[in-house]
Amino acid sequence: MRRGGYLLVIGSFGVLSGCAILTDVFNPDTLPSFIAPDPGVVVVAFHNDSDFPAIMGGGVSFDSNLATFETISATVAANSTVSRVFDCPVTLISAGPPDGGVAAFVMTADGIEVEGPGVPLTSGGFRCGDVVEIRLIQIGPGAAAEDYRIQVRVLPGR
Structure with a gap:
C-alpha cells in the first residue's frame, strides 16, 4: 500500500509540473513571439x-x-x-x-x-x-x- 501511495504522489507531481510547463508554453510573457508575433x-x-x-x-x-x-x-x-x-x-x-x-x-x-x-x-x-x-x-x-x-x-x- 505504501508503494502505491508513493507512486500516486510522484505521479501527481509529474502531472502538475507538466501542466506548469504547458501553461508556460502558452503564456506570451514567458516565450514572446513563440505562438503569435508581437503586435505593434x-x-x-x-x-x-x-x-x-x-x-x-x-x-x-x-x-x-x-x-x-x-x-x-x-x-x-x-x-x-x-x-x-x-x-x-x-x-x-x-x-x-x-x-x-x-x-x-x-x-x-x-x-x-x-x-x-x-x-x-x-x-x-x-x-x-x-x-x-x-x-x-x-x-x-x-x-x-x-x-x-x-x-x-x-x-x-x-
Whole structure:
C-alpha cells in the first residue's frame, strides 16, 4: 500500500509540473513571439545631419527569405528627420540595398552618392517597438562622398 501511495504522489507531481510547463508554453510573457508575433510597429527614422537636403533610402522585409523586401526612401531636409512606420513582424531593415550600395544621395550642386554599411539589421538586432535610425552624418566640408557617413543604430522602444 505504501508503494502505491508513493507512486500516486510522484505521479501527481509529474502531472502538475507538466501542466506548469504547458501553461508556460502558452503564456506570451514567458516565450514572446513563440505562438503569435508581437503586435505593434517598428519605426525607421531617416535623420539627415548634413548641411544639404538628401534622398535617403533603405529597405525592410517581413519574412526571412526576403520575398517581401520593400524598398523605402524619403527626401530629408538638412538637419531634420523623416520617419516611416511598419507593422510587425519586420525581419530585416537595411540602409540602402541589403548587400551594400547607395544609401543616400546628397543634393549638392554636383550630387553625391553615399554608400550604406552593406550589413542589414535582422530581427535579432531590433524588436517590435524599437526605432531604427538611419543617420547621414557630414564629417567634412561636403564636396565629396568621403565627407559623409551612414550610421545605423537601434533606439529601444517599450
